[in-house]
Amino acid sequence: MLRLSTLLLLVVTVCTSCGDLFDFGFSGRNADRVGYRETGEVQAWVPVYAEPDDVSGVALKDKRPTQEGGKIFALGNKLFQVETGVGLHIIDYSDKTKPVKVGFLNVPGCQEVALKGSAVYTNSFENMLVLDLSAFPDVKVKATLPNVFPELKYPRPPGRGGYYVCPDVSKGRVIRWKQETVLNPQCAN
Amino acid sequence: MRELMKTRILLICGLVAVLFAGCSKQDGSNNNYASENSGSGKGGSMARFAISGNYLYVVNSNSLLVYDISDPAMAVPKSTVAVGWEIETIFPYDDKLFIGSTTGLFIFELKDPEHPNRLGAVQHFRACDPVVTQGNTAYLTLRGNGTCGSPNNSLMVYDVTNPTQPILKNQLNLKGPYGLGVHSNALYVCDGADGLVVYDVTIPLYPKTVKTIKDGSTFLDVIPYNDVLIVYVKGGVRFFDISTPQNPVLLSEMLN
Numbered sequence: 001m002l003r004l005s006t007l008l009l010l011v012v013t014v015c016t017s018c019g020d021l022f023d024f025g026f027s028g029r030n031a032d033r034v035g036y037r038e039t040g041e042v043q044a045w046v047p048v049y050a051e052p053d054d055v056s057g058v059a060l061k062d063k064r065p066t067q068e069g070g071k072i073f074a075l076g077n078k079l080f081q082v083e084t085g086v087g088l089h090i091i092d093y094s095d096k097t098k099p100v101k102v103g104f105l106n107v108p109g110c111q112e113v114a115l116k117g118s119a120v121y122t123n124s125f126e127n128m129l130v131l132d133l134s135a136f137p138d139v140k141v142k143a144t145l146p147n148v149f150p151e152l153k154y155p156r157p158p159g160r161g162g163y164y165v166c167p168d169v170s171k172g173r174v175i176r177w178k179q180e181t182v183l184n185p186q187c188a189n
Numbered sequence: 190m191r192e193l194m195k196t197r198i199l200l201i202c203g204l205v206a207v208l209f210a211g212c213s214k215q216d217g218s219n220n221n222y223a224s225e226n227s228g229s230g231k232g233g234s235m236a237r238f239a240i241s242g243n244y245l246y247v248v249n250s251n252s253l254l255v256y257d258i259s260d261p262a263m264a265v266p267k268s269t270v271a272v273g274w275e276i277e278t279i280f281p282y283d284d285k286l287f288i289g290s291t292t293g294l295f296i297f298e299l300k301d302p303e304h305p306n307r308l309g310a311v312q313h314f315r316a317c318d319p320v321v322t323q324g325n326t327a328y329l330t331l332r333g334n335g336t337c338g339s340p341n342n343s344l345m346v347y348d349v350t351n352p353t354q355p356i357l358k359n360q361l362n363l364k365g366p367y368g369l370g371v372h373s374n375a376l377y378v379c380d381g382a383d384g385l386v387v388y389d390v391t392i393p394l395y396p397k398t399v400k401t402i403k404d405g406s407t408f409l410d411v412i413p414y415n416d417v418l419i420v421y422v423k424g425g426v427r428f429f430d431i432s433t434p435q436n437p438v439l440l441s442e443m444l445n
Contacts, residue, residue: 069425071410
């Protein structure tokens with residue numbers, strides 16, 4: 001009886017992990033997962049998942065601290081800086097000795113930015129977005145151009161030849177990667 | 190119970206955000222966002238977006254995409270050009286685009302801005318490589334350590350007088366360079382934690398080191414914009430006065 005239930009548990013476990021694999025939706029990338037191995041404690045890339053609030057969509061929020069600052073773009077006395085995977089800091093540097101943050105644009109999966117007039121060009125994961133700030137602080141998404149950056153749909157760990165922790169889709173979308181010491185990471189690139 | 194708490198906290202956060210938004214609306218200073226931004230903007234050297242005239246040029250990992258942005262709020266797709274593999278950066282200069290990949294540099298001309306035409310290319314060892322241009326000289330950094338392949342790290346100087354045949358004129362050693370920018374007679378190269386290197390480029394093909402600003406920051410990219418050098422460092426941005434281009438003076442920083 002005990003054996004039967006163990007067997008059942010095993011089958012269920014295997015099935016769930018299969019489900020995880022299929023949920024990735026990118027079969028080629030699953031080749032990264034190569035069975036169980038014991039590498040011990042090694043430096044590895046660890047996925048950082050979007051907070052539920054971060055994926056709620058494009059919106060103007062109150063300014064926030066810079067954590068993982070990314071690319072920058074200047075126009076007039078405004079500077080936009082990417083907060084990797086999360087959105088854009090809007091900085092007013094009219095007084096160059098005292099720049100101030102005037103807000104934060106929540107853009108899930110954001111990595112890129114450019115500005116023209118009151119338009120903001122950015123990306124939300126694989127899609128390019130055109131935002132209109134002409135009625136700032138109201139923000140309008142004027143266009144979503146699908147799949148302009150196919151490689152950003154599932155951001156990959158940087159570089160090659162390293163270990164990483166296999167992403168778990170049930171935890172949300174990966175927005176960036178950080179390096180940590182990990183026990184037995186099960187993926188490698 | 191925990192879920193309920195979460196919902197409550199979220200609700201409160203939302204309320205606070207709405208209140209703040211209301212405040213800035215009344216303040217009025219930000220309402221003329223559009224009118225003050227009529228000029229053209231500038232990105233860093235590691236950008237995947239480049240704006241030239243009424244066109245937005247975008248590079249993904251293998252293609253160059255062209256959009257008409259005569260009406261900035263509309264990005265009308267015009268064409269897609271296959272470029273290569275592992276494309277990382279695009280830099281617009283005059284009527285040309287300089288595109289960097291992990292294996293080389295590609296130069297496109299924009300006589301027909303909707304259909305960029307490939308003029309020339311150079312191959313280099315595998316590395317990360319942002320590129321900027323001034324006059325007939327292209328400056329390119331190669332970072333080989335870490336995630337980008339070979340162990341070489343350097344500043345490469347190309348004569349692009351004939352863009353169909355860029356000629357490597359000079360190669361200077363660096364520690365682990367990221368972005369770079371050029372302004373007047375100065376070239377600024379971000380060498381990560383090893384500082385911001387300032388070169389004299391009075392003779393464009395032969396940069397001479399003037400100084401290295403090394404103060405604990407990890408320098409990643411720069412935008413020389415008017416008389417200000419906007420520097421993207423790990424953790425935020427810093428502003429330098431460059432009215433004397435070869436002598437950047439720290440004005441302020443925004444870290445957190």
